[in-house]
Amino acid sequence: MGTIILTSQGFSNQNIIDKFLSFVPNPRDAKVAMVTTAARDKETNKWVVIARDQFIKLGFVTVDFVDIEINPTADFSAYTVAYVCGGNTFKLAYFSHQANFKKSVEDLLVRGGIYIGLSASSLLMGPSIELANEVTPDVNEIGVTDFTGFGIIPQIIYPHYDPAVEFDLQNFESKHNVKVNRLTNDQALVISENLVEMIG
Numbered sequence: 001m002g003t004i005i006l007t008s009q010g011f012s013n014q015n016i017i018d019k020f021l022s023f024v025p026n027p028r029d030a031k032v033a034m035v036t037t038a039a040r041d042k043e044t045n046k047w048v049v050i051a052r053d054q055f056i057k058l059g060f061v062t063v064d065f066v067d068i069e070i071n072p073t074a075d076f077s078a079y080t081v082a083y084v085c086g087g088n089t090f091k092l093a094y095f096s097h098q099a100n101f102k103k104s105v106e107d108l109l110v111r112g113g114i115y116i117g118l119s120a121s122s123l124l125m126g127p128s129i130e131l132a133n134e135v136t137p138d139v140n141e142i143g144v145t146d147f148t149g150f151g152i153i154p155q156i157i158y159p160h161y162d163p164a165v166e167f168d169l170q171n172f173e174s175k176h177n178v179k180v181n182r183l184t185n186d187q188a189l190v191i192s193e194n195l196v197e198m199i200g
Contacts, residue, residue, distance in 0.1 A: 001110070002109035003109075004125065004152070005019070005020060006122035006153075006191075007116065007189075008119055009086075009186075011051070012185055015188075019190055020114070021058065023114055027058055027061075028059055031062040031078055032064065032083055033081065033083070035066050035068060036048055036065050037067050037068050037069045038085060038087030038091050038092035039085040051085070069091075069095040069099075076107070080114065081113065082105060084116065084117055084118065088139065089120040089124070089138045090129070090140045090142050090144040092120045093144060093148075094144050117157075119160065120132070123159065124150055125153050126150070126155050127148075129147050134172055135165055135169055136168075157183055157189065158180045158181065187199065187200045
């Protein structure tokens with residue numbers, strides 16, 4: 001199995017960067033796919049551009065933008081890292097299911113690759129995205145009615161955690177009989193082999 005790094009804002013601090021690099025001994029030889037599908041303005045999004053520049057500064061040579069809305073048959077087999085940008089949860093889920101992106105992620109992990117989730121793409125890795133419909137909800141601009149996530153991890157992730165939403169999160173947990181993993185903007189949940197670790 002590969003490595004899953006779930007975040008709210010990607011490489012938001014040095015601890016997360018250092019942990020990521022511990023899984024990539026030779027950045028020059030590792031190819032990065034930045035999935036821009038959910039991001040507003042996609043590859044011209046300010047935060048997407050910053051993230052690409054971060055990869056380049058870390059020594060990565062191949063950093064490609066991939067949009068599975070435009071290219072649902074995109075081939076991820078040559079990539080070591082899938083950096084899946086945040087944005088609208090429902091849009092990301094819809095086009096991910098349309099493109100069978102879950103299979104691409106599973107194949108990436110089987111060959112020892114790294115999935116980096118940001119916000120919506122961290123939530124998508126769990127069994128359900130219903131949290132995005134109920135707690136500080138995203139705009140369901142596509143009219144998604146199937147809230148199924150990838151189910152690659154058992155955890156439900158709430159990104160951008162702020163204590164102001166704690167009451168709503170506890171109600172959600174009680175209503176659905178689930179436990180929600182809260183991630184602040186400076187934390188990452190790292191899952192690799194037998195390791196489950198919170199980085200902050």
